Amino acid sequence: MKKKKFTREERVRYDTLLKQMRRYEKQGVELTLSGERCSPEQLASACAVKEHGCYMGDYIWDEQGDLKEIHYDKIGRTAGK
Numbered sequence: 001m002k003k004k005k006f007t008r009e010e011r012v013r014y015d016t017l018l019k020q021m022r023r024y025e026k027q028g029v030e031l032t033l034s035g036e037r038c039s040p041e042q043l044a045s046a047c048a049v050k051e052h053g054c055y056m057g058d059y060i061w062d063e064q065g066d067l068k069e070i071h072y073d074k075i076g077r078t079a080g081k
Contacts, residue, residue, distance in 0.1 A: 006048065014048035021070075030069040043072055 006014060021031060021040035033043050033055070047055050054076055060069040 010048045014044045017047055018044035024067065024070060027067070029067050032069065032071045034072070034074055047072065 018040055021043050025031060025040050031038050031040065031043055033046055054074070055072040056075045058071040058073065059067060060071065062068045
């Protein structure tokens, strides 16, 4: 299956989110996308393209106030899709 090329706007969103999620992953933060563990690349790709809907991040903190997990869940479809 051929990968879809990013538009310029999608590429900026992808690169920005990928950099951020890689930092979190290095800190031991678990990343999930629609309830499944995922890589920073998978998460950034899904959120950048918005082809199948939009995603919203839910940041989960532990008792000491440290970021523990980030859950991204689909919140709806984008207009015209």
